[in-house]
Amino acid sequence: MKPCFLAFLFACVFISAKALPAANEIPFQLLESGHLLVKAKVDGIEGNFIFDTGAGLTVFTKTFFDKLKNTRKEDGGYTGFRATGERLDIDLYEVRNFEFGPLKNAVQEVSFLDANLGGIDGIIAIKVLEHQPFTIDFPAKVIRFEDKQSLAGIRRQAKSIPLQLEQSRNKSLTIFAYFMVNDSLRLQCSLDSGAGKDVFRLNAKHLPRLGVDVRDTVNVRKIERKSEFNEQFKSSIYITKLRKLSPDGAPSIQSGPFPVQFVEGLIYDGIMWINWLGQRLTFDLDAPVLLVRE
Structure with a gap:
């Protein structure tokens, strides 16, 4: 688990794209704190999330999670350790119709955190892009999905x-x-x-x-x-x-x-x-x- 989920507890700044992104791109807002704020949709409900390459798991706030109708609690859980050594025992859930730009998963495994993140709905972990090469383009402020040709x-x-x-x-x-x-x-x-x-x-x-x-x-x-x-x-x-x-x-x-x-x-x-x-x-x-x- 990453050392500090809550380092970005401040008012949420929403993405305002000046132009429609390409089909393989996800716009992000680069916050003053250095975090990448992105949009994703779960079961038709859109939220604002931090894209976090250091978070092992995708985690929603309880407020956002409670909006979702199609969730299933898994029988088992997960024990992880924050980078500081603190132990965390968490429940895991399956949510439906996870959409992150071009990525569309019928089922996604997540957890949730009962905390106020200042208008931010949670954290999207790098694991959701485990087999999808991608570029974080800071000048263009997009996360771009790559294919074999562009990667070469x-x-x-x-x-x-x-x-x-x-x-x-x-x-x-x-x-x-x-x-x-x-x-x-x-x-x-x-x-x-x-x-x-x-x-x-x-x-x-x-x-x-x-x-x-x-x-x-x-x-x-x-x-x-x-x-x-x-x-x-x-x-x-x-x-x-x-x-x-x-x-x-x-x-x-x-x-x-x-x-x-x-x-x-x-x-x-x-x-x-x-x-x-x-x-x-x-x-x-x-x-x-x-x-x-x-």
């Missing part, structure tokens, strides 16, 4: 970043890539479009290897963050800056100096938002690879 053309132009996939019981999907931090540490990080703008989180166990002294109160700030689900669960976070970040094997793609949050108990090496990588990001999860174009 993109491969000739793009820089390639190998991906690693974590499948959990064919219910949850998380994607990772390796990054070099300060040219000295090779870490496998979750690629998370739902993390928020300029969010880079690393496991606090890497503090010594990167030369960060938590006693340096001038350059390092410590905070405690409560879970949105369980106030008894807290994470200790050290906030500072690091010199350089680049994908392993694609050193020309760089960020730095960049803000970083070192999180105690993080179950991954790291988590990061994806917008900094390039203007057009093509995900081919069957390969699996991320193709980056300017």
Whole structure:
């Protein structure tokens, strides 16, 4: 499970497309927080969702879920762990007639969250596009479905970043890539479009290897963050800056100096938002690879 479902609790800004999208495109609004706001339809009911490459499961708000007439609770459930290590035990449901742009699934497995997301109806996980190559085109503000021909053309132009996939019981999907931090540490990080703008989180166990002294109160700030689900669960976070970040094997793609949050108990090496990588990001999860174009 991703570290912070609720990082975008603010008023919803609805998509206002200036022109009709192409048949293979889904318009999105790039929010100031860095999140991608998209529309989807379930059983004929349209909602506004965050498209989240870091969320293992598609999750609706209870308010939106209660509008749906054709739902079925599965007998079994799912136990997952947020990136902070917090355990979540959730129920799973089947919903009917899930439409996300050109994608139309007669049945889709989801869960729901009893929370107010400020007008946002939930989160659409990358698993719904598991076998559909797609591009997040930031200048055009669309998610574009690719075919074999368009994918071949993109491969000739793009820089390639190998991906690693974590499948959990064919219910949850998380994607990772390796990054070099300060040219000295090779870490496998979750690629998370739902993390928020300029969010880079690393496991606090890497503090010594990167030369960060938590006693340096001038350059390092410590905070405690409560879970949105369980106030008894807290994470200790050290906030500072690091010199350089680049994908392993694609050193020309760089960020730095960049803000970083070192999180105690993080179950991954790291988590990061994806917008900094390039203007057009093509995900081919069957390969699996991320193709980056300017």
